Amino acid sequence: MNTPTSAPARPDSRTILAVVVTLFAWASAFVAIRGVGEDLSPGALALGRLLVGSAVLGLLMVGRGWVPPTRREWALLGACGVGWFGVYNVALNAAEQHLDAGTTAMLVNIGPILIAVFAGLLLGEGFPRWLVAGIAVAFAGVVLIGVATRSAETELVGVVLCVVAAVTYAIGVVAQKPVLRRLPALQVTFTACVVGMLCCLPWAGALIDELGRAPAASVAGMVYLGVVPTALAFSTWAYALTRMDAGKLGVTTYVVPPLVIVLGWLLLDEVPPALAVVGGAVCLAGVALSRRRTRPRRPVPVTQEAGTPL
Template identity: 75%
Template sequence: MPRRVPVPVLAAVAATVLAWASAFVGIRAVGADLSPGALALGRLLVGTAVLGLLLLAVGRPWVAPTRREWGLLAVCGIGWFGVYNVALNAAEQHLDAGTTAMLVNVGPILIAVLAGLWLGEGFPRWLVTGLAVAFAGVLLIGLATRGAEADVLGVVLCLVAAVTYAAGVVAQKPVLRRLPPLQVTATACAVGALCCLPWAGSLVAELGAASPGSVAGLVYLGAVPTALAFSTWAYALARTDAGRLGVTTYLVPPLVVLMGWLLLDEVPPPLAVAGGAVCLAGVALSRRRAAVRRPDPEVQRAAASA
């Protein structure tokens, strides 16, 4: 029988996907006033502050990481929180939100491959099938939402974000076996903020000239898609396979299209709707597990009497 995913884990995944989808729209809006590096630093500083308050509220004692765990936390913090955010912010200066979401979401394929190779999670048949189907849906969304102004630099930046995202997820998984998810997320976020400190001057100058809406958007990006979503992701990752969980982020592109329609009055093309349906089918397929055949009772009895 397939092992059911607990409701709290499903709720954590849903919260993560919704928050990350909203980030693509938020970055597009705030990016008008804040440069990529300054936006990344501001978002991570807010995220670190919120996560620090959550750590104090929870009151769990600090678990000292080992030398190996510090190394993995550094990979996660520098890659997923630092480089990923700067690259993603820069990509959305060149590409529309839908195309960006499509390109970044090659990440789950990299997660599944790296998790299979380095974490020993293997390559279940339904996971591979779900990846292929969902990726086809992402491609359909990309074809439906791509703009004529898409340039090579934007595509490269999206791929950089996808690679650092995948590496961060795979580095985070072993750490979560011993360290509390909230502590892992707060530490990685702080490491990412430290990496972005060279943009501190730009952040101060640009915030002084930014609109109140952009400042509010920056706070939202730090509090919800960063502090909340990365915490719920870490909670879910500690309780399921990295490759299987990574496939759920294929839900982000269709949600970005929907949010763009609702918030920016952009009607999604029929091809994007079809792509979203294919993504959902791929995610559903990836959740299946191969049926285990039970031995025939007659065969068992015959073997026992032999």
């Protein structure tokens, strides 16, 4: 995983659209989980979401063929599926049992820093100065949002669960990147989703029991989480990851916390503090900064001295 790779070209409009779809879908997930979590426990919700996601992705896979993964690719797919789709979802759902959606989104967003570090160390992406600067500025924005929305009700267990989610999210992205060099993005997403779903099967009994008591709105919310933030958003993410460095793509997710706050404002009638709005603007500035490209230095002409052979 440490073979250096050349930096991808500037993303085209399709890649940018894929990133935008991913960010909005994942932002909506934090709000949906908060509501659905009142009726479905963390493990059951993760299993239900991944069952729906696997079914949708499986239908999309029909007729597309299958590229057999190598043994190394299976190991990376397993790491991505267990970490990002399995452990991440359970930890995220459990975190929102203790924290509000906005705080959870901000804490999970230490993930892009870990992605950039892991990608620089393991994928040979290095640490371009604009990427490092963008991470620092965007993280400062997340801190501002955290200060603006901090609450005395914040529980340590929720913070720990967010850290677990962030670490497994970063591991999943870095494991996914090398596999996407040869395998189709849809196949990678489908396989990782199925692996994550299998990891959550111990909660099958809880899911059946809780679905029997859950209101229709919560069941619909679970289906939404499986179709949009999982099947759609993970596919658009994988598409973008084949065309961008993992570190640069990861830092774009700093846009998610301000989006969650806006969605919470619109859907949950939660008015964000003024400082949170400032923090969101700083996040966007950091993302924009990370997208800058270092201009290559022009070679300095060497003056030919008299008598020097050519």
